[in-house]
Amino acid sequence: MLVGYMRVSKADGSQATDLQRDALLAAGVKPKALYEDKASGKSDDRPHLASCLKALRDGDTLLVWKLDRLGRDLRHLVNIVHDLTERGVGLKVLTGQGAAIDTTTASGKLVFGIFAALAEFERELISERTKAGLASARARGRKGGRPYKMTPAKIRLAMASMGQKDTNVSALCKELGITRQTLYRHVSPTGELREAGQKVLAQRR
Numbered sequence: 001m002l003v004g005y006m007r008v009s010k011a012d013g014s015q016a017t018d019l020q021r022d023a024l025l026a027a028g029v030k031p032k033a034l035y036e037d038k039a040s041g042k043s044d045d046r047p048h049l050a051s052c053l054k055a056l057r058d059g060d061t062l063l064v065w066k067l068d069r070l071g072r073d074l075r076h077l078v079n080i081v082h083d084l085t086e087r088g089v090g091l092k093v094l095t096g097q098g099a100a101i102d103t104t105t106a107s108g109k110l111v112f113g114i115f116a117a118l119a120e121f122e123r124e125l126i127s128e129r130t131k132a133g134l135a136s137a138r139a140r141g142r143k144g145g146r147p148y149k150m151t152p153a154k155i156r157l158a159m160a161s162m163g164q165k166d167t168n169v170s171a172l173c174k175e176l177g178i179t180r181q182t183l184y185r186h187v188s189p190t191g192e193l194r195e196a197g198q199k200v201l202a203q204r205r
Helices: 018-026 047-055 074-086 106-139 152-162 169-176 180-186 195-203
Strands: 002-008 034-038 061-064 090-093
Touching: 002 018, 002 047, 018 034, 034 047, 047 074, 047 169, 074 090, 074 180, 152 169, 152 180, 152 195, 169 180, 180 195
Parallel strands: 002 034, 002 061, 061 090
Antiparallel strands: none
16 A cells, blocks of 8 residues: 655645645555645654554555655654564655655665665764763763653553554653654654663663
């Protein structure tokens, strides 16, 4: 099944999804399989993207008009596609600089693999700088690092809630006192524990 996702940055009507909708329909997406958000790409509050990701099943393909319609940044995009790949879901980009991406093909997987490698390189650089900063602070007698926003109890609640199809993600985040980005970093859209969540559980034992 083909599923399409659209996004425009403004909710005041000054931007429309007509061009994206036409392209997705022409690519074979049925009108009932279209999801649309009106929010900034940097915003965590994109409820229809969350619904779209939860609705995808093994063998489905997610279509987007351009790559920047889907992810907030490269790391967010890589995380989304990694999750989709593990679930047997493909991603196809119709136009723009990411038009070569079609994870249902070998060449498309190669292109996205390059993106993923760049994101991993960026993560390593940030990690090295953070560790160097913390070491410097400790040498001066200061303790660094942010407190965990997630606790084992919150993670277990998130896992149980995300495993339910009718869960309102915005309401869940509000109840837990976290952002969507924090939630998805620890728990997948289907309620599976991710690496960050495993670390919290391991360190709090």
